[in-house]
Amino acid sequence: MAKHRSKARNKQRSSTRRTQLVGLTAALAATAGTIGFTASMGGTSTASTGLSPSQADALTAARVDRRDVGSRDTSRIDLSLAEAKAYQERAARSTLTARRALALSAAKAKSARIAAAKAKALAEAKAEAKAAELAKAAAAAKARAAAPRIVLPTTGYHLTARFNQAGGRWAHNHTGLDFAAAFGTPVRAVMAGEVIQADFEGAYGRQVKIRHADGTVTSYSHMSEFDVSVGDSVSAGTAVGAIGMTGNTTGPHVHFEVLPDGQNPVNPEPWLRAHGVTP
Template sequence: MSPQHDLPAAPRRVAKHRLSRRSLSRRTQLIGITAVLAAAAGTTAVGVASSATGPSTASTGLSPSQADALTAARVERRDLGSRDASRVDLTAEANRKARAQQAAKLRSARLAANATLTQRRALALAAAKAAAAKKAAAQARALAAAKAAEAKAEAEEKAKVKVVLPTTGYRLTARFGQAGGRWARNHTGLDFAAPLGTPVRSVMAGEVIQAAYAGAYGRQVKVRHADGTVTSYSHMSEFDVSVGDTVTAGQQVGAIGMTGNTTGPHVHFEVLPGGGDPIDPEPWLREHGVNP
């Protein structure tokens, strides 16, 4: 070759060496910057291998095995962190489930307690209603029994034959069977002596069958009663009833007088069962509840 062709060759080689140095410098700077950033982030940068140069280079001065160990440790720490995070998440989920289960148990317990309380209240209310109904039924039965007893007593009272004495304010001056010159035979009744005009009453309810003057008996009234017994009232000064009248026990039929065969004002009272012969009025009156 001629020298003219050899002169430009040298600058090309110089340019190649400069480019190589610049590339190496840039790689070194890049590795240095990466190391600084990795150090700031808490990690260690690993050298970048160049396919052109072959061997790897690190700005931290670590060998490839140390860099690999550091990378593996970093990966393991990341995995441990992930596992720890997973454990924390699992623990939180377990705690949440436990709290939910506890809350559900509390709700169930409250619902059961409310149901029990409601049932107890319902039972108590039913028992109170049953007791009130039982009490009301007992009171109704007692009231009905009282009314029945009252009605029975009233019926018995009505069924009883009411008897009264023939007059008031009296004294007995002659008894049944008594003998004396004033009577043609022994005395046939009771003499109730009382002031003139004292009312004479029918001893029982009945019908007036006589109201007339009867000789020695003077003004005389006879009353027939439901059992057929006839009572007689004599020597009265007046009549207050007529034949056919219906009288009640105690109703006035006349007044004390002195008509007929008598020595003083009185009413001669006789009892004639079935309208026949007279009997002693005293025991008859006592049998009917009055004591002359």
């Protein structure tokens, strides 16, 4: 009898251990995702698994933990994706900003180069204009230096009357020198000065008067034409008219007078020689 009871207890303990082992195996398998269990709205069904209520609760808790772990993993993945997207957007904005900065810098550099080129061209143009102006002034100075200070009033001439010469052709003694030459021969200013008269003057015909730097006035009469006007500046040798026969004359010539005070004529011959020419 005692032996029978010992066998019954051993059998009961073996059954209990098998039940616990089956429950532990099922829980482990559920945790690893290899066994599916069905949960009802009000609790966990144990009819098809042979689990005790405590084992079913443990299994449910494991499933909840597993779901929470999966949810956290998904959240972490979503967060990582969002962070990666945000990083890409920041990188894109940074790249765009850098490109804009480079484009702006290039545009500024180009504008600076254009401005520098324009400034250089303007400076060169000014320098060239200044050089041309200086060259022109130098050429004019050279021409003035090379130009004669005094010339005779015409060319190809012969003297037909001298200063203070008496004769029936004049109301008084002759007041100048008569340079006879072919009709139309140019009549020239003997020195540089300003034209103060260019008009028809009675017996003198077409007459030009020039005032020179020292106040002396020279007069040219009987010309056929005028080549200057009042106010013109002339140099020695500038054409002021042409040999003619206007006024009181018997042949083509220019009547030349020298008036130191602008009023009273003097003998032109010594005056011309004193200035370097001999008629």
